[in-house]
Amino acid sequence: MLVHRSGSARGRRFAVTGILLAAFSLVFTLPADAASAADVPARGSAHMGMGVAAHDGEHGTPVPGRAAQTEGVDVSSHQGNVAWSTLWNSGVKWAYAKATEGTYYTNPYFAQQYNGSYNVGMIRGAYHFATPDTTSGATQANYFVDHGGGWSRDGKTLPGALDIEWNPYGATCYGKSQSGMVSWIRDFLNTYKARTGRDAVIYTATSWWTQCTGNYGGFAASNPLWIARYASTVGTLPAGWGYYTMWQYTSSGPTVGDHNKFNGALDRVVALANG
Known part of the structure; x- marks a missing residue:
């Protein structure tokens, strides 16, 4: 014992x-x-270019080209109430405002941003931050259209933009295979066109697109490209696109951070608005 x-x-x-x-x-x-x-940021806080500097880096300022380009901005809740008159007087002629994210978030400043840019004379549009791991592409396209992402033939409204880029909340490609990501994007684009009659703009970065879609080129014939690259040139574009329509070239511009170049004079911005 x-x-x-x-x-x-x-x-x-x-x-x-x-x-x-x-x-x-x-x-x-x-x-x-x-x-x-x-x-990990709070859900809903994502915005255009959130991962560009971190993943692609920053490589200087744009080199002025011979072709006419038109200055634009993109905004989200991070900018709050925007000084649109100041931007207009500085030469900014077009703008995009974040409307939605996933199916769980709407930008509380959207009305001030979307209507305020219009009221000073800008041509403006809305964008949707995609979260392909939460709901289907069709579901998010419908949510976007129902919460500010629609289109009207008034000469001042740009087609909606799909912001598809690095996942700020988790896995870079949202847990999807390359073919699965392409299917999700197609689902969104087809639904958006069925609802509005317009082909949505695709906002992305070449490195993300290559990694997460396998550099798929099948959307280039219909969907305008908005490329994100903080450098002196846009660099290599995703497969299929021979040129960009818009280029987000910096996140540290004056008045608001995200500044863009439209690849053409103001009459080409109007042409995109008119479809």
Whole structure:
């Protein structure tokens, strides 16, 4: 019996030691886990170009070209109420405002941004930040159209834009295969066109598009390209597109951060608005 009690005590000491080690391990691992969680932004806070600088880097300012280009901006809730008159007076003639994300978020500043840009004379449109891991492309296209992403033939409204880029909340390609991503995008685009009669603009970055769609070229014939690259030139475009329609060239512009070049004079912006 004495031997038995001694073995039990020894066993209890080992058990207590194991519990203490586990507790110390938990204490030292929790801060790292908490920091990792803190790095993930809140749902709804995504915006155009959120991952461009981090993944593609920044490589200088645009080199002025011979062809006419028209300055534009894109805005989201990060900009709040925008000083549209200041932008207009600085030469900005077109704008896109974030309307929706997934099927769970609408921009609380959308009315001020979408209507305010129109009221100073800009040609404007709305964009949708895609989250292909939450709902189908068709479901998100319908949500977008129902919450500001529609189109009207008034000469001042650009077709809606699909913002498809790095996932700020998790896996880069939203857990989809390349063919699965292409199918999701097609589902969105087809639904948007059925609802509005217009082919949506595709906003993306070449490196993301190559990784997550396999550099698919099948949308180029119908959907205008809005390329994101913070550099002196646009660089290589995604497959199929021989030219870009719009180029987001910086996230650190004056008045609001995201500035863009439309690949043509103002009459070409009007032409896109008129379809």
